[in-house]
Amino acid sequence: MTLRDQIIARAEQLPQMPAPVMRIMAYLSKPDADLAELASAIEYDPGLTVNVLRMANSSFFGGAGGITTVRDALFRLGTRRVVQLVIASGVAPRTQPPVAGYRLAEGELLRHSVALGTGAEVLARELGLRAPDHTFTAGLLCTIGKIVLGQFLEVDADQLLTLSSKEDIPFEVAERRILGIDHAELGALLLKRWELPSPIVNCVRWYMDPDAAQDEERDEALDLIHVGHVMATMSGIGQGLEGMRSTVCQDCFDRLKLTQDALIDSMAQMVTTLAEIEVILSRTGA
């Protein structure tokens, strides 16, 4: 059994998504779902309800305050958006603990992940684009493979860093060379197993290297998320041992018609907004 196979086998033993989140996620594939039924499914879980209302009322997620019930949130933000917030709320706590293998203290990976998702969303607004509904959630989940590698498998990132520095190769290439798999591929495998929608799985799979995705796996969210990842990495938010050892995909910048001023403004907004979202997600109890 190769190291890659061992890592995948270990990841498959990890617990599933919380049951209420799984139930609610199923509504994504039911465009004609009954809103009252979906609202009840969310309200069944008090932790999820509180988080959905908090997020729905934050200016970042498009609410203007005054949303007091889940049904209100579904009307104002739309079913798909609310279900995405439920997924974010369900998975975020997994990224909160320290990740020893990557030298990340408690909360740092969550901070990086929130910065990435937030960065992708503010960038879309800055560019006058409507970010696909799954953009924030997919951005938030991009680093979940690091949890598996760095926390459960206790991969030693020093070894990865040494190879990456010695041969001057990106950190994710060092992951593939030593482990047989990088954190993005592992994260995508895990999320697929958790039955997350394929647009999310594809964004997580290719966020480090969008040009390697097949055409049918690529959407605008992927480009936004890649630039969100660049913005979060350059800002140093939740920075791990690898620092800035990853590669920028210029094609994403070109496809989005990104300008220097738009990037500067988006980075400023990302850092300013980050604290509000991080507080909501770090308190999640789903």
Added chain:
Amino acid sequence: MKNRLVVTISDMKISRRPRDLLVTHSLGSCLGLAAYDPASKVGGLIHCLLPRAVGPNVQNPYMYVNVGVPLMIRKLAAMGCAKESLIFKAAGCGRMNLIQNQFDTGAQNMAMLESLFTKNGVVLAAQDVGGTIPRTLTLDVETGKVTITSQGQEWEI
């Protein structure tokens, strides 16, 4: 026992207490600038995210090199530091692989600092900038010693 005062992203702190260490973590492409007056033993540390603001409304001046650094120097002067005796040391301004120059905020942060200093006849005493490593920058207010820690190593600049 030293007291660590953490300077977060887009933040600045000044101290004259000898037991304080001014520390800023996670310098990626951001600029960290330490300023120290050995005569008055006052130190300042700023962590700027970006070279300049795009619009006229600047909510947080410390986010930007072009307004944050001059503001820190004015505050240090107000605490009795002579501008000509301040020692400046810079760190950070890292770069991701293959990023185009127009999006390379690390190089732009450094260029903005150099332009500010050239215009005002200020000399940078030391710098540890560029590359891909993450950096933590520390200024010891008692001694003015500036150290960088990164990937398990520590060195003085």
